Structures are given as structure tokens and as C-alpha cells.
Amino acid sequence: MPQQPLAQVPADARWNWQEDAACQGMDSSIFFHPQNERGSARSKRDRAAKLVCAQCPVRLECADYAIRAREPYGVWGGLTEEDREHIYLRIDARHHPRRKGDGLRIAGSDIDRAISGNALGITA
Ligand code: SF4
Numbered sequence: 001m002p003q004q005p006l007a008q009v010p011a012d013a014r015w016n017w018q019e020d021a022a023c024q025g026m027d028s029s030i031f032f033h034p035q036n037e038r039g040s041a042r043s044k045r046d047r048a049a050k051l052v053c054a055q056c057p058v059r060l061e062c063a064d065y066a067i068r069a070r071e072p073y074g075v076w077g078g079l080t081e082e083d084r085e086h087i088y089l090r091i092d093a094r095h096h097p098r099r100k101g102d103g104l105r106i107a108g109s110d111i112d113r114a115i116s117g118n119a120l121g122i123t124a
Contacts, residue, residue: 022056049075067103078114
């Protein structure tokens with residue numbers, strides 16, 4: 001469920017794409033860290049989530065939704081909370097993406113980079 005006022009959630013967030021999600025049935029603790037988790041434990045958890053997202057057929061829909069909804073917690077579409085914060089810092093709040101696909105348009109390279117070999121700790 002969205003974790004912010006519903007008025008801020010994009011109107012098209014019907015979640016149909018979640019039916020094909022690679023994370024269906026998985027323990028949510030893979031994607032949502034405990035409060036105050038930091039350091040290597042947090043990095044390990046984020047990497048495990050990104051590895052699942054990297055294989056997910058609806059990763060782009062998920063990332064687009066999370067950016068537009070300003071999901072505050074968890075890994076969505078391979079984007080961690082910190083990945084999304086970096087994106088928001090670049091966006092003028094008056095022009096925050098609202099329409100479906102706008103998140104991909106403003107942050108396509110960030111979304112790609114979030115599951116790159118470098119981000120996943122995989123060296124060629
Ligand atoms: S991209 Fe990741 S969080 Fe989003 S639906 Fe797919 S597996 Fe789940």
C-alpha cells in the first residue's frame with residue numbers, strides 16, 4: 001500500500017502490473033529494511049532486492065510508479081530510497097512527475113544505473 005496521503009498518489013496507480021511482479025509471494029523484508037538499519041547489512045539487503053528487481057518483467061512500471069508516488073520506503077524497480085532521493089533532488093517540486101511514464105522520462109538513466117553491474121557489485 002502507498003505510505004503517504006492518497007491525494008499524492010498518481011490517479012492511475014491501479015497496481016495491475018504487480019500481477020506479473022517477480023517479488024510476488026516473497027518476504028517483504030527483502031525490499032523493506034528495519035528502522036535504523038545501516039552499513040553493510042543495509043547494503044546487503046538492498047543488493048538482494050535489486051537482484052530480484054533486475055529480473056522482473058514489470059521493473060519499469062514499478063520504478064515509474066515509485067518515483068511518481070514518492071514512495072518513501074523500500075526498493076522499487078531496483079531503486080533504493082537513496083536512489084529515489086537523488087532523483088527528487090533534481091526535480092523542481094512544482095513539476096513533480098504525475099502522469100504514467102513521466103517517472104521513466106525524467107529518470108530513465110537512474111533506473112538503468114540502479115541495476116547496473118556496478119550497482120549490483122558484479123564486475124565484468
Ligand atoms: S521491480 Fe522489484 S519491487 Fe517492483 S514489482 Fe518487480 S520485483 Fe517487485
